[in-house]
Amino acid sequence: xxxxxxxxxxxxxxxxxxxxxxxxxxxxxxxxxxxxxxxxxxxxxxxxxxxxxxxxxxxxxxxxxxxxxxxxxxxxxxxxxxxxxxxxxxxxxxxxxxxxxxxxxxxxxxxxxxxxxxxxxxxxxxxxxxxxxxxxxxxxxxxxxxxxxxxxxxxxxxxxxxxxxxxxxxxxxxxxxxxxxxxxxxxxxxxxxxxxxxxxxxxxxxxxxxxxxxxxxxxxxxxxxxxxxxxxxxxxxxxxxxxxxxxxxxxxxxxxxxxxxxxxxxxxxxxxxxxxxxxxxxxxxxxxxxxxxxxxxxxxxxxxxxxxxxxxxxxxxxxxxxxxxxxxxxxxxxxxxxxxxxxxxxxxxxxxxxxxxxxxxxxxxx
Numbered sequence: 001x002x003x004x005x006x007x008x009x010x011x012x013x014x015x016x017x018x019x020x021x022x023x024x025x026x027x028x029x030x031x032x033x034x035x036x037x038x039x040x041x042x043x044x045x046x047x048x049x050x051x052x053x054x055x056x057x058x059x060x061x062x063x064x065x066x067x068x069x070x071x072x073x074x075x076x077x078x079x080x081x082x083x084x085x086x087x088x089x090x091x092x093x094x095x096x097x098x099x100x101x102x103x104x105x106x107x108x109x110x111x112x113x114x115x116x117x118x119x120x121x122x123x124x125x126x127x128x129x130x131x132x133x134x135x136x137x138x139x140x141x142x143x144x145x146x147x148x149x150x151x152x153x154x155x156x157x158x159x160x161x162x163x164x165x166x167x168x169x170x171x172x173x174x175x176x177x178x179x180x181x182x183x184x185x186x187x188x189x190x191x192x193x194x195x196x197x198x199x200x201x202x203x204x205x206x207x208x209x210x211x212x213x214x215x216x217x218x219x220x221x222x223x224x225x226x227x228x229x230x231x232x233x234x235x236x237x238x239x240x241x242x243x244x245x246x247x248x249x250x251x252x253x254x255x256x257x258x259x260x261x262x263x264x265x266x267x268x269x270x271x272x273x274x275x276x277x278x279x280x281x282x283x284x285x286x287x288x289x290x291x292x293x294x295x296x297x298x299x300x301x302x303x304x305x306x307x308x309x310x311x312x313x314x315x316x317x318x319x320x321x322x323x324x325x326x327x328x329x330x331x332x333x334x335x336x337x338x339x340x341x342x343x344x345x346x347x348x349x350x351x352x353x354x355x356x357x358x359x360x361x362x363x364x365x366x
Contacts (some may be wrong), residue, residue, distance in 0.1 A: 001051050001052075001053055001083070001110060001111060001131060001133070001134075001169065002051065002052060002053075002054060002062075002130055002131060002132055003049075003050065003051045003084075003085025003086055003087070003131065003132040004016075004046065004048070004066075004069070004085065004087075004130075005068065005069050005085070005086065005087045005088065005129050005130070006064060006065065006066035006067060006068055006069060007048065007066045007067045007068075008064055008065065008066035009066065011046050011047075011048075012044060012045055013027060013034050013043065013044055013045065013046060014044075016046060016064060017054075017062065019062070019063070020056070020060045020061070020062055021036055023057050023060040024036055024054065024055070024056055024057075025055040025056060025057055026053075026054075026055040027052055027053065027054050027055075028043070028052065028053045028055075028171055029043055029046075029047075029050060029051070029052040029053070029083065030050075030082075030083055031043055031047070031050075048069050048085070048087065049069075049073055049074075049075035049084065049085050049087055049143070050075075050083060050084065050085050050132075051083040051084055051085045051131075051132020051133065052083070052132065053169070053171050068089065069087040071087065071088065071145060071147045072144065073087060074142045074143070074144060075087075075142065075143040075144075075145075076140075076142055077101075077135070077137055077140060077141050077142070077143055078137070079137050079138065079139050079140050080136060080137065081134055081135070081136050081250055082134070082135050082136075082137065083132055083134055084132065084133055084134075084135055084143065085132050086127045086128065086129055086130075086131055086132070086145075087145060088127075088129065088145050088147060089129060090129065090153070091126045091127065091128045091129065091153040091154060091155045091156070092126065092127055092145075092146070092153055093125065093126060093153055094115050094124065094125060094126065094127055095117070096146050097127050097145055097146055098135075098143070098145075098146075100141075100142070100143055100144040100145075100146070101135075101137070101141050101143055104137055104139055104141050105135050105136060105137050105138070105141075106136045106137070106138060106252070107135070107136045107175065107252060108133050108135045108136075109133065109134045109175055109216045110124055110131060110132070110133040110134070110216070111131070111158050111166075111167065111169055112126075112128075112131075112156045112157070112158055112159070113125075113156075113159070113202060113214065113215075113216060114175045114202075114214035114216045115214075116214065116256065118256075118257075119177075119214065119256045120207040120208075120256075121177060121205050121207060121212050121213055121214045121256060122214055123202045123203065123205075123213060123214050123215070124156065124216075125156060126153050126154070126155065126156040128155040129155075134173070136252075159189070159201045159202065159203065160201070161189055161191060161198075161201060161231050162231075162236055162275050162276075162277050162356060162358070163231070163236075163238065163275050164191065164193075164198035164201075165198065166198070166201070167192075167198050167199055167200050167201050167218055168197050168198060168199060168218060169218050170199070170218040170219055170220040171220045172218070172219060172220040172249035172250060173200075173216050173217055173218045173219060173249065173250075174216075174217050174219060174247060174248055174249055174250060174251040174252070174253065175214060175215065175216050175217070175251075175252050175253065175254075176192075176214070176215050176217060176245065176253040176254060177212065177213075177253065177254025177255070177256060177260070177261050177262060178190060178212055178213055178214075178215060178228075178254070178261060178262045178263075178264050179210055179211065179212040179261035179262070179263050179264070180204065180211050180212065180230070180241075180263075180264050180265075181211070181265060181266070182211075183230075183239070183266045184204055184211055185204065185211070185232075185233065186204050186205060186206040186211065187203060187204060187233040188203070188204045188230055188231060189201055189202070189203055189204070189230070189231040189233065190202050190203075190204060190213055190215055190228060190229075190230060190231075190241075190264075191228065191229045191230075191231060192215055192217045192226050192227070192228055193226070193227045193228075193229065194219065194224045194225065194226055194227070194247070195224075195225075199218045199219060199226070200215045200216055200217035200218060201215070202214065202215040202216070210261075212261055214254075217247070219247040219249050220249055221247065221249070222246075222247055222249060223246060223247060224246070224247035225244050225245075225246065225247075226244060226245040227240075227241075227244050228241040228242075228244070228245070228264050229241060230264075230266075231275075234279055234280065235274070235279055235295060236274070236275040236277050236279070236295060237274055237275070237295075238274075238275060239266055239267075240266075240267040241264040241265065241266060241267060242264070242265055242266075242267045243264075245262070274295050274296070274297055274298065274325065274326070274327075275295065275297055276295060276296050276297040276301065276303075276355075276356055277294070277295055277351065277353075277356065277358050278292065278293070278294055278349065278351050278358050278359075278360050279293040279294065279295055279327075280292075280293050280360075281293070281349065281360060281362055284362055284363060285362075285363035285364070285365045286334070286363070286364065286365065287334075287364070287366065288333065288334070289331055289332060289333040289334060290331070290332055290334075290362060291329045291330070291331055292305070292318070292329065292330045292331070292332060292360075292362075293327060293328075293329055294323075294327070294328045294329070294330060295326075295327050295328075296323045296324065296325050296326060296327075296328060296353075297325060298325050300323065300324050300325065301322065301323065301353055301354050302320075302321070302322050302353070302354060303319060303320075303321065303322070303323045303351065303352070303353055304317070304319065304351070304352040305317070305319040305320075305330055305349065305350070305351050305352075306318065306349075306352075307332060307347050307348070307349055307350075307362070308347065308348045308350060309342075309345070309347055309348075310345070310346055310347070310348070315336045315337070315342060315347065316332075316335065316336050316337045317337070318330050318331075318332055318349075332349070332362070334364050343364070344364050344365055344366045345363070345364060346361055346362070346363050346364075347361070347362045347363075347364060348360070348361060348362070349361075349362050
């Protein structure tokens, strides 16, 4: 979901996207749909303050130049769900940015997460340039973004996981306020999948003795079966959860103000799936040596572990071999390939497997 915060010379889709038109499969907004070469396309112009979806055949970069959108531009919204663009030049805290709609919106959702006023399980906190968001209003309203910034904010990253990457975006979604038991921990990730495809991802939050999160699940078809899995933050083990959920695009499941959650429990009789990756190093920082813990997934595979300095120069290779599934420990004694002690400082331990590259920081002390 994307938006523009500049006004190009032409708002025609064929002009704005001319540089990447070869990659575009579809552009969609609540006002209509654009398909290259299709004379029946119902979307031909983009509108300031509105969001839209772009489906491309392969990764590409869209660069749009123009006059900055007038920050006082009113954005007219209807009751219910609206897809809004973010026209400000800098990221801003949601409550501050939407002050003109205070008391009139129920929820804001984007690829980064979900925000509800006064809900500590909200997973979205910042609106960022170039992105678009769904907002649900109680009554029709006019959005005037607050400006200037009260405080500097960093853009909120889109959450990803080792096994599936980032969620697959659809043109609609539903949000679910979930609670989990003591088999989970704050910082673990909750994944929502449809037919093995990642549709939502959120980090768990602990608040007043309840472990939960607000997850945005992308779905544009009712009746899909949504499965939930828990990804442990340290071991990257994957735990199957129950019950499943039937998709209802636009639906909000759960109500924090009334203490209503969608409870997820660990499915019985299962062995957690292990994802290949570096888990930790202990001790860290270290002076003599450190033990690096590595998980290898469900099948034997080639693994390479190397140490680099922060200039990108390789210091030594610790491992280059095929490892069986399970947990392994690799020792580094703080020396280079010639057996010389390295200088104090920060180093990167890089792991390469057949389908993943990962690194963790190690600190050497004298």
